[in-house]
Amino acid sequence: MSDAAAPSQTSARPARRGFGRRPGADEGPRASFRQLLPYLTEHKRVLAWVIALSVLGAAASLAQPLLVNQVITRVQHATPLGWLVWVLVALVVLAGIISGYQHYLLQRTGEGVVLSSRRRLVARMLNLPIAEFDRRRTGDLVSRVGADSTALRAVLTQGLIDAIGGALTFIGALVGMAIVDPVLLGLTVLVIGLSVVVVVLLSGRIRTASGKAQKKVGDLTAAVERAISSVRTIRAAGATQREIAAVDEDARGAWRMGIQVARISALVVPVAGIALQVSFLVVLGIGGYRVASGAISVASLVTFIIFLFMLVMPLGNAFGAITSVNSALGALGRIEEIIGLPGEDAHDARSASVADSRADAPAIAFESVTFAYPVDPEVSSRAARESTDDAGALVDSAEPNGDPRPVLRDVSFEVPRGKRTALVGPSGAGKSTTLALIERFYDPSSGTIRLGGVDIAALPRDELRAQLGYVEQDAPALAGSLRDNLTLGAPDATDDECRRVLEAVNLGEVLARSPLGLDAPVGEEGVMLSGGERQRLAIARALLAAPPILLLDESTSSLDGRNEQLMREAIDAVAEHRTMIVIAHRLSTVVDSDQIVVLDHGEVVGVGTHSELVASVPLYRELAKHQLLV
Structure with a gap:
């Protein structure tokens, strides 16, 4: 009885399987430097202090060649050095202290930038429409929170402020x-x-390659x-080696793009060294030659060479900053996309x-509701274009002209307050x-859904x-403890409750x-519980929150007869004076319902009690004949 229309993320596969890769799909979005500025200005006070330290450190460094010039001149003229040596030593020590403290501040600020980007990204990600999760792969979203946000640290720690x-x-x-010496x-x-x-010409290629690498x-x-x-599914299907090969292909793709970035960067890194040597x-x-001709003194030549090192070393930092910033902008583009x-x-x-809402209005009312899952031709996977039926076969959900095929067509029915309504029909x-439409995971393409007479599109979603208490079809359990799962919708519940x-x-x-x-702990995705236990835990979570309306999507499908009976008794006890909408696959769950709505191919073909529908709706009579096991 699972709903075949909903897009399945598990069926999504990368475009390498031949599912319609669009041109430029591997490049990924690229951010501009202007988009990076808000992350930096959040720490403007610390960065201002870092820049002030940079000025002080630069002054300490630039004073050293001048003092060396004086030391050499005094040595040539056999003049006592006096305080010059001590000042020179003090400047060297001061420059070292400033550099160390500046490094700490930059590392700390870099971590702050990473934290800020992750907080913004996670806050946006967890508020995205459900349709976005249908069309995107979970691992790619996780990568943006982890690897991409980490790349922003390099902007501060590997070049920009140093530059x-x-x-x-x-x-x-x-x-x-x-x-x-102006000539030299x-x-x-x-x-x-x-x-x-050379560096300017290569910088654009670095940014493009970095964006592709982050995408890989x-x-x-x-x-x-x-x-x-x-x-577990992969092991049971004997597909372990095929999956290893598939992951290996992605790993090699990431490796190849990393090599491309390294190859371009390798052209940039030596430039500073070559410039220094030449x-x-x-x-x-x-x-x-100019010293020999008397145009300049030995002290001036030594001073000039020291200045030369001071000139080229920051240039190397600048080249490194260009590489780091361009890499970070590639990662930032993926963050900003979300x-x-x-x-x-x-x-x-x-x-x-x-x-x-009005007390005399139905708890829930569908009024000529039509809905189709969106078709996105630019998504390089089948998740937004296809879905799975109960057997796992792919089902095309688009019309021949490319428009999305309606899953519900002009659906109208009412759910009385305090009553139990069952939804039945084939897969x-x-x-x-x-x-899902009642929960507003999606909005209807047309028509209206009302809660107590109020259009739910006008209600804040959290309100x-x-x-609503919603028990999903696959009864997921969150990684964590039993308490974590139970109190998800009722954070103030006591241990006794x-x-x-x-x-x-x-x-x-x-x-x-367990003691x-x-x-x-229940393990990752509730792996330490059986399927029936996960289902009962999900129902317990909904019962603990005790909302006025319960939505149960095949909530007893994984239970044996004994546990189903106990579950029905528990639900009956808590459902008193509550509205329930139940999707069920067993006749025993349906016959006691106050109202049964029969759906077929997205249309309502009958509404009534069990006895009424058996007499008037052939589809329901057929389902009842087979105990609704379809």
């Missing part, structure tokens, strides 16, 4: 060299200018996450409140989609969902299984 301080040293060195300066600038041109890392993370989360040889050769997406409630009207009829609801759904033995009690 600002280096720029001051660079300019100071240029001025000092111009004072010492002109030759040096010629050599360095050529190296700068995201693909790899998605492949690993898929394989690990489905490891400049040094030119200065040494021409400078030695942050730039509209949140689930971006276009909500929020013009009404649950308090506006793919639209039952689970109906509950709407506070009225948690134990009581566990006993009500016949999970007392699970509670006694940790409510703190006993």
Whole structure:
């Protein structure tokens, strides 16, 4: 009885399987430097202090060649050195202390930038519409939070601010060299200018390659996450080696893009070294000739060479900063792509409140509701274009003209307050989609859904969902403890209340299984529980929250007869004076319902009690004949 229409993330596969890769899909989005600035300005006070330290450090460094000039001159003239040596030592020590403290501040600020980006990204990600999760792979989203956000640290720790301080040293060195010998300066600038041109030409290629590399890392993370989360299914199907090969292909793709980045960076890194060596040889050769001719003194040549080192070293930092910033901008583009997406409630009207509902109105009412899952031709996987039926076969959900095929067509029915309504029908009829629309995981393509007479599109989603208790079809359990799972919707519940609801759904033995009690872990995705126990835990979670409306999507499908009976008794006890909408696959769960809605191919084909429908609706009569086991 699972709903075939809902897109399945588990069926999504990378575009390498031939599912329609679009041009440029591997490049990924690229951010501009302007988009990086907000992350930096959040720490503007610390960065201002770092820049001030850079100025002080540059001044301490630039003063050293001048003092060396004086030391050499005094030695040549046999003049006592006096305080010069001590000042020179003090400047060296001061420059070292400033550099160390500056490094600490940059590392700390870099971590702050990473934290800020992750907080913004996670906050946006967890507020995205459900449709975004249908069309994106979980591993790729996780990669953006982990690897991509980490890349932003390099902006501060590997170049940008260092380059600002280096720029001051660079300019100071240029001025000092111009004072010492303009001729040697002109030759040096010629050599360095050529190296700068090379770096500028390569910087664009670095940014593009870095963006592609981050995209490949995201693909790899998605492949690993898929394989690990489905490891039991993969082992049982004998597909381990095929999955290893598939993940290996993604790993090789990430490796190839990393090599491409390394190859381009390898052209940039030596430029500073070559510039230094060529400049040094030119200065040494021409400078030695000018010393011999008397144009400059030995002290001036030594001073000039020291300034030369101070000129080229910041230049190397600048080249490194270009590489780091371009890499970070590639990662930032992937972060900003998610942050730039509209949140689930971006276009909500929020013009009404649950308090506006009327006591004489039905709890839930569907009025000519039509809905189709969106088709996104640019997604390089089948998740947004196809879905799985109960047998796992792929079902095309698009019309021949490319428009999305409606899952629900002009659906209308009412759910009375305080009554139990069952949704029945064959696989793919639209039952689970109906509950998803009530929860506003999606909005109807047309028509209206009302809660107590109020259009749910006008209600804040959090206020709407506070009225609903939803038990999903696959009954997921969150990694954590029993208490973590139970109190997800009722954070203020006491331990006694948690134990009581566990006993009500016949999970007392699970509670006694571990001396940790409510703190006993359930494992990743509830792997330490059986399928039936996970289902009962999900129901217990909904019962503990005790909302006025319960939505149960095949909530007893994994239970044996005894546990199903206990579960029905627990639900009956808590459902008194509550509205329930139940999707069921067993006749025993349906016959006691106050109302049964029969769906077929997204249309309502009958509404009534069990006896009425058996007499009037052939499809229901057929389902009842087979105990609704379809």
